[in-house]
Amino acid sequence: ETGVTQSPTHLIKTRGQQVTLRCSSQSGHNTVSWYQQALGQGPQFIFQYYREEENGRGNFPPRFSGLQFPNYSSELNVNALELDDSALYLCASSFRAGVTYEQYFGPGTRLTVT
């Protein structure tokens, strides 16, 4: 059984650019959630995807968007990058929506915006 994987591991972007982060969910899991973790803070919920539909969104602007594919992998897209977007972006999967108590996290993508 493979765990949650994310790519890339880290990247550096310039303010105003766009970025796409990728996540492959754990085998058998159909729900993916994305979180942003700023340095020294706990993760903050961005949104969740269940069966290719958005299933809940946190307090993030529309320039944060996502997709889920038929194989349950997912992308997080961020447009018009700002300096405050620098953070560790975490993807978590669970075997169905509503089972947040068994969410398993990937290693994260560290994004630096300069």
Added chain:
Amino acid sequence: QKEVEQDPGPLSVPEGAIVSLNCTYSNSAFQYFMWYRQYSRKGPELLMYTYSSGNKEDGRFTAQVDKSSKYISLFIRDSQPSDSATYLCAMDSTASKLTFGTGTRLQVTL
């Protein structure tokens, strides 16, 4: 006021000590309570989750929930240097998202 409050530490203890980590919360709708461990530059790893008030034990770890006081704890017995990490409490009310504390950094010294 944050929904979940957690002392960021750092907390330094000698090997073999009992560690107590705590969170308080304000949202009465929280139903599930989780503890995650996060090593530096890694993703959070689920340690335990509880639903009701009371204690739940798993090896050296005990999770405690007091819903009447809106207070949860994680106890680590016989702490080891490998337990050195940041411990995050997390809570769920909407069944779609987790609300995390800021994390407590723990250092177990030899």
